[in-house]
Amino acid sequence: MQDRQLYEQILGIGSPWSVDRVELRLEEGEVHVYLGHAASTPWPCPECGRACSLYDHQPERSWRHLDTCQYRTILHAEVPRANCPEHGVRTAAVSWAQPHSRFTALFERLAIDWLLAASQQAVAERLGLSWDEVHAIMERAVRRGLKRRKTEMIGYLGVDEKSFRKGHKYLTVVNDLARGRVLYVAEDRKQSSLDGFWPTLTEEQRAWIQGVALDMWDPYVRSIRKHLPNAEEKMVFDKFHVAQHLGEAVDKVRRTEHKQLQEKGDDRLKGTKYDWLKSRGKFDLSKWREFCTLRRSNLKTARAWALKEQAMKLWDFTYLQAARNHFAWWYRWASHSRLPAMIEKAKMLKTHLQNILTYLTHGITNATSESINAKIQWVKYTARGFRNLENFKNAIYFHCGHLNLTP
Ligand SMILES: [Zn+2]
Numbered sequence: 001m002q003d004r005q006l007y008e009q010i011l012g013i014g015s016p017w018s019v020d021r022v023e024l025r026l027e028e029g030e031v032h033v034y035l036g037h038a039a040s041t042p043w044p045c046p047e048c049g050r051a052c053s054l055y056d057h058q059p060e061r062s063w064r065h066l067d068t069c070q071y072r073t074i075l076h077a078e079v080p081r082a083n084c085p086e087h088g089v090r091t092a093a094v095s096w097a098q099p100h101s102r103f104t105a106l107f108e109r110l111a112i113d114w115l116l117a118a119s120q121q122a123v124a125e126r127l128g129l130s131w132d133e134v135h136a137i138m139e140r141a142v143r144r145g146l147k148r149r150k151t152e153m154i155g156y157l158g159v160d161e162k163s164f165r166k167g168h169k170y171l172t173v174v175n176d177l178a179r180g181r182v183l184y185v186a187e188d189r190k191q192s193s194l195d196g197f198w199p200t201l202t203e204e205q206r207a208w209i210q211g212v213a214l215d216m217w218d219p220y221v222r223s224i225r226k227h228l229p230n231a232e233e234k235m236v237f238d239k240f241h242v243a244q245h246l247g248e249a250v251d252k253v254r255r256t257e258h259k260q261l262q263e264k265g266d267d268r269l270k271g272t273k274y275d276w277l278k279s280r281g282k283f284d285l286s287k288w289r290e291f292c293t294l295r296r297s298n299l300k301t302a303r304a305w306a307l308k309e310q311a312m313k314l315w316d317f318t319y320l321q322a323a324r325n326h327f328a329w330w331y332r333w334a335s336h337s338r339l340p341a342m343i344e345k346a347k348m349l350k351t352h353l354q355n356i357l358t359y360l361t362h363g364i365t366n367a368t369s370e371s372i373n374a375k376i377q378w379v380k381y382t383a384r385g386f387r388n389l390e391n392f393k394n395a396i397y398f399h400c401g402h403l404n405l406t407p
Pocket of ligand 1 (some may be wrong): 084
C-alpha cells in the first residue's frame with residue numbers, strides 16, 4: 001500500500017479530498033500530510049448547504065492531528081471558498097476539523113479526554129501544547145457544551161461565591177443542587193453578577209424553582225428578589241455560612257481574652273484557636289478530654305463557644321414554631337452575654353432569621369452539592385496556568401458543568 005493511501009485510510013479522508021503527498025521529517029519527529037481535492041467538485045455553502053461552484057482557495061492552513069506512532073502529525077490543505085448565489089463567497093467546511101480550530105476534531109477529542117482526567121500542566125506537557133492552546137481547546141469545548149444544553153426543570157439552586165487569587169477577585173457560581181452541576185459562572189459577587197443568570201432560564205424554568213441556598217449577602221438577595229416569584233419563601237441562607245460567622249465571633253472573643261489572660265501569666269488559651277472551631281469528630285479522645293475542661297470553664301471563650309453550638313441546633317428542628325422558640329431563647333442569652341462580637345452576630349441572625357428557618361421547609365445548603373465544591377477546589381489547585389478569570393470560569397464549566405464537550 002502506498003503511504004498516500006495508508007494516510008487516507010487512517011485519517012478517514014474521503015472524496016472529494018485525497019492525500020497528495022506525505023512528508024516525513026525525521027529530525028523534527030513530524031509527519032506532514034498534504035491534502036488536495038478533485039478539481040470539479042461542488043462545495044456546499046456553510047449557510048444553506050446548497051452545492052456551489054468553487055470561488056477560490058484560502059491560503060494553506062494546518063491542523064495538528066493525533067500522532068502517528070511517535071510522530072507528531074500535521075495536516076495541510078487550502079480550504080476552498082464556495083460561491084453561493086444567496087450568501088456570497090463563503091469558506092467551505094472541512095470534515096476533519098471545526099472552523100477556526102488549529103487541531104483536527106479527533107485531536108481535540110483526545111485532548112478533552114485527557115483534560116477531564118489530569119491537570120492542565122500534565123496534558124500540556126504530554127501533548128506538547130502551549131497554555132493558550134489548552135485554554136482555546138477548553139473554551140471551544142465549553143461553548144459547544146453550553147449551546148447543546150437542554151432546557152431542564154431545576155428544583156433547587158445554590159448560589160456560591162468562589163475566590164480567585166487569594167480573595168482579590170471573586171466569581172459567582174450557580175449550581176443545580178440535585179444534579180450536582182454548575183449552571184452559571186460570572187465575574188464578581190455583585191447583584192449584576194447574579195442578574196446575568198436569570199435570562200438563561202425560560203419562564204417555566206424560573207417558576208419551577210423551589211428553593212435557593214445562598215450566603216447572607218445582600219447583592220444576591222436583591223437579585224433573587226428581583227427575578228424569582230415568591231422569593232421570600234424560597235431563599236435559604238446557608239447553614240455553613242452562618243456557622244462561619246459564629247466561628248469568627250468565637251475567635252474574636254478568644255483573641256481578646258487570650259491577650260488579657262497572658263498579661264496575668266495565664267496561658268490556658270495558648271494554641272487552642274482551632275479547637276474552638278472544629279467539630280467533636282475531629283478530636284482524638286485525650287485531646288477532647290482536655291478541651292472539655294476548657295469549654296466547661298468560666299472563660300468568656302467557652303461561653304461564646306456554647307452560644308455557637310446552641311445556635312447551630314436551629315438546623316435540627318422539624319417544626320417551625322419550636323425553632324422560633326429556640327431562637328428567641330438563644331437570642332436573649334446572646335444579647336445578654338456581654339460579648340460584643342457575639343451580640344453583633346446575634347443581631348445579624350435575627351435580621352436574617354426568616355430565611356434561615358426556610359431551611360426547615362427545603363433542607364438545602366450549599367454543601368448539598370459537596371462534589372461541586374471539591375471539584376472546583378481541584379480545578380483551582382491544578383490550574384496554575386490561569387492568567388485570567390476567563391480561563392478559570394471556563395475550567396469550572398468544563399469540569400463541573402456536566403456538558404457534552406466533544407467536537
Ligand atoms: Zn448559501
